[in-house]
Amino acid sequence: MVKGTSAEYAGISWLLKQGYHVFKNVHVTGFIDVVIFDGEKLIGVDIKSETFRKKNGQKIYRKPTSKQKQYSVKLLFVQENGECYFGSD
Structure with missing residues (x-):
């Protein structure tokens, strides 16, 4: 399972491949x-x-925190296979 720092770097890699500039x-x-x-x-x-x-084995759904909503932060989910998707608002 991809977790923590590994998920973060997998997400960054995916974002770069999608053409985003990442900071x-x-x-x-x-x-x-x-x-x-x-x-x-x-x-x-x-x-x-x-x-x-x-x-x-049921998927745990996560939503942005109130602070994340305040600043329009998007959630990016990293799957086991390294593929990623943005959560719905």
Whole structure:
């Protein structure tokens, strides 16, 4: 399973392959992992590994925190195979 720092770097790699310019947060904690630039605007992104419950294997759905919503931060989920997708708002 891709977790933590591994998921973050897999997400960064995926974003770069999609053509985004990626700027990493160097602080240990925070509500944004990276800022991406799509050629027109800056977007804050929090990178999360896709996770499942141990008991029944059901996917755990995550939503942006209130602070992330306030700043329009997008969640990027990293799957086991390294593919990524943006969560819905």
